[in-house]
Amino acid sequence: MASDLISVDDNGVLTLTVSTSAAGTALDHELVLESREALRAVVRGSLAADAVVLRGDGKNFCAGGNVAAFAADDDRNDYLRGLADDLHSMLGFLWESELPVVAAVKGWAAGAGMSLVLHADIAIGGPSTKMRPAYPGIGLSPDGGMSWLLPRVVGAARARHLIMTDQILGADRALDLGILSDLVDDDAVESTAYEIAAKLAAGPRGSYRAIRRLLHAGTTATLTDQLAAESASIAALSITPEGREGVDAFLAKRAPDYRGVR
Structure with a gap:
């Protein structure tokens, strides 16, 4: 694997980093592509893994898409379609891998970041965790499976309300809604998520x-x-x-x- 931000350890935990401090912890397209290739390898049997951790490498889990990058592109339609297709291909392999998925949701999970959290079987947050659909704020519609997953977590009527009014969800509200699975101290979010993933990796x-x-x-x-x-x-x-x-x-x-x- 090209990046040490995408790796499998001796416990069988595949760590997929979706953002870095570059570009304000926006979704990193290159890491999405690397994650897709790692998951493709798992599906094809050329990479052994037993559980997945989704994480961000900066202060946030993922602050959403890199708006500045696609705004600067000469063909926004082509750029966004390519980015969405790549993300969706990665998520397709994540589902096909059938591995248990744990998300370490520190700081913000907005837009595509919130969508990614919804793909986790277990999502660990902290008191400072915040979520926001974010799409109406820039005049766009959801990607990353939010329109399919959120109604299944919170109900169709509540999902419409959350997305259309672009609500900011604090950690306690996200926990009450079932988007987050548990809350721990902010500085323990990543370690707790990893410990859960390692336990799952050793399980049946x-x-x-x-x-x-x-x-x-x-x-x-x-x-x-x-x-x-x-x-x-x-x-x-x-x-x-x-x-x-x-x-x-x-x-x-x-x-x-x-x-x-x-």
């Missing part, structure tokens, strides 16, 4: 994948279909090495070693 991959699939499918499935999917999933997992290890460890009153049976 098949279980996490199944949980994510079931929760996703459950938003549109009938109860009967969802119950059938749950039955099939739990039965299938019971005969995998991880499923056997989990049950055996429980009966032996010891901690399961999921890495050891992979």
